[in-house]
Amino acid sequence: MAAENKKKEKTATCYQDCCAEVFNFYLGHSGEHEAILQCVHSVLPEEFKRIGAGKSSLDVLGVGSGGGQVDVQMLTLFQSTFPGVQITSDVVEGSIKLSNNFKALVGKTANLKNVPFQWHIMPSEDYVKQVKATEHVKKFDFIHMIQMIYYVDDLASTIEFYHGLLKENGRLMIIVETANGGWDTLWKTHSKDLCTHTITEYRSSAEIKACLDKMGLKYDEHPVPNTFDITNCFNPKDKFGCDLIDYLTAKEDFYASVTSEVKEAILDLLKNKCSSQKDGKIMFDSTLSCILVHA
Numbered sequence: 001m002a003a004e005n006k007k008k009e010k011t012a013t014c015y016q017d018c019c020a021e022v023f024n025f026y027l028g029h030s031g032e033h034e035a036i037l038q039c040v041h042s043v044l045p046e047e048f049k050r051i052g053a054g055k056s057s058l059d060v061l062g063v064g065s066g067g068g069q070v071d072v073q074m075l076t077l078f079q080s081t082f083p084g085v086q087i088t089s090d091v092v093e094g095s096i097k098l099s100n101n102f103k104a105l106v107g108k109t110a111n112l113k114n115v116p117f118q119w120h121i122m123p124s125e126d127y128v129k130q131v132k133a134t135e136h137v138k139k140f141d142f143i144h145m146i147q148m149i150y151y152v153d154d155l156a157s158t159i160e161f162y163h164g165l166l167k168e169n170g171r172l173m174i175i176v177e178t179a180n181g182g183w184d185t186l187w188k189t190h191s192k193d194l195c196t197h198t199i200t201e202y203r204s205s206a207e208i209k210a211c212l213d214k215m216g217l218k219y220d221e222h223p224v225p226n227t228f229d230i231t232n233c234f235n236p237k238d239k240f241g242c243d244l245i246d247y248l249t250a251k252e253d254f255y256a257s258v259t260s261e262v263k264e265a266i267l268d269l270l271k272n273k274c275s276s277q278k279d280g281k282i283m284f285d286s287t288l289s290c291i292l293v294h295a
């Protein structure tokens with residue numbers, strides 16, 4: 001029974017059905033992908049040159065890639081940096097729905113026609129088991145985990161496993177909410193009320209870097225600045241604001257599901273500690289951190 005519950009929980013973290021829609025709603029309003037893509041285009045060109053120098057093929061692995069919007073841009077960047085070099089793409093993604101979106105996007109992206117994709121539609125934990133049971137393990141030049149490391153069971157063993165899959169000169173890119181940003185402040189201050197369902201242990205870049213330091217791994221860090229407007233979240237009658245605060249707190253119905261004491265405390269924190277005010281709007285600090293771990 002315990003194992004069955006665990007299995008259910010793991011599937012739940014993998015953005016199925018309504019979760020996938022809520023995530024797409026968030027992407028549409030937060031500017032998160034735009035911020036990540038800005039970082040991709042400013043930081044990765046030089047990294048890719050170093051990673052690919054002298055190689056005749058490049059193997060990329062995305063873990064928790066979702067709908068693949070960022071993956072497609074990175075693969076395209078790899079292609080333009082190394083025209084003529086064979087690129088392969090493996091994807092480990094727990095959500096069938098988001099994987100289907102990713103596949104559809106690949107189908108629409110003409111330049112990816114010659115990139116073979118291997119889809120591992122399963123939670124990362126199952127992929128790890130599968131690889132460990134394999135004799136000839138595929139290694140990668142570039143592995144990325146964008147906004148997904150919150151959901152893995154064991155942080156240290158996950159990092160150790162994927163780092164172990166890197167080829168010479170490879171990089172493991174982890175993009176995560178930054179230490180002391182809006183998300184970190186909200187989720188650490190109210191961990192008792194928020195870390196109750198899919199995320200039981202909140203992690204920001206602070207926890208990732210502490211883990212990398214402990215493992216003695218070398219890394220570089222780049223900020224991914226972003227803010228978005230949460231003014232409507234303070235009006236319980238505003239449907240858009242309620243949907244957004246539900247995403248911020250990972251609650252199905254924030255206004256109906258927490259006590260008035262907790263509600264007041266969270267609203268106060270969101271307004272005064274997690275955000276800044278600009279032109280009469282409350283702008284949530286959703287800065288991320290891009291961590292590039294060396295092989």
Ligand SMILES: C[S@@+](CC[C@H](N)C(=O)[O-])C[C@H]1O[C@@H](n2cnc3c(N)ncnc32)[C@H](O)[C@@H]1O
Pocket residue numbers: 013014015016023063064065066067068069070092093094095098122123124125145146147148151152153
């Ligand atoms: C916040 S979304 C990020 C998606 C994508 N990287 C992006 O930035 O658009 C988290 C993704 O991780 C996936 N995920 C969550 N837990 C997972 C796990 N244990 N193994 C594999 N994928 C997982 C979800 O299905 C979802 O696609």
